[in-house]
Amino acid sequence: MNIIDNGPLPNVFDLEAATVENTTYRTVAWTGRYLQVTLMSIPPGSSIGLEVHPETDQFVRIDAGRGQVLMGPAEDDLSFRADVSDGWSVQVPAGSWHDIVNTGEEDLRLYVVYAPSHHASGIVQQTSADAERDEESGRDEPPSWTVQPSAPRDEKA
Numbered sequence: 068m069n070i071i072d073n074g075p076l077p078n079v080f081d082l083e084a085a086t087v088e089n090t091t092y093r094t095v096a097w098t099g100r101y102l103q104v105t106l107m108s109i110p111p112g113s114s115i116g117l118e119v120h121p122e123t124d125q126f127v128r129i130d131a132g133r134g135q136v137l138m139g140p141a142e143d144d145l146s147f148r149a150d151v152s153d154g155w156s157v158q159v160p161a162g163s164w165h166d167i168v169n170t171g172e173e174d175l176r177l178y179v180v181y182a183p184s185h186h187a188s189g190i191v192q193q194t195s196a197d198a199e200r201d202e203e204s205g206r207d208e209p210p211s212w213t214v215q216p217s218a219p220r221d222e223k224a
Contacts, residue, residue, distance in 0.1 A: 103182075124181075128157075
């Protein structure tokens, strides 16, 4: 399935099919003024990467595979743990440290809704290393037309 981020214009696509077919670490599928939809594929034994977004709530839905959610108030206090699989959702409050680890034998396929938008519109990152490089270079910033918190962003994307 070919996904084109035409945000902030109206858009429709089969989200479940796109998520299950996605093979990239992260593909931004749609960027609005107030929220964003990304598709992710995490290989067995890998994770999305421990992170915190002080000003961004997240909704995550698993569409294929198995994983474990780790969440907590601090990087070294991930006291919330839950096993998840196809059909499960995860709600990550702004300011919560979180990670999702693929504990299965197939790629973990999921989509994430960020509010507010968190990544560059339409960016495709094949691997987590690509995502980290884009973050460090400033290439993975939300578009200027998105509504962002007034406080500075001090977080790992």
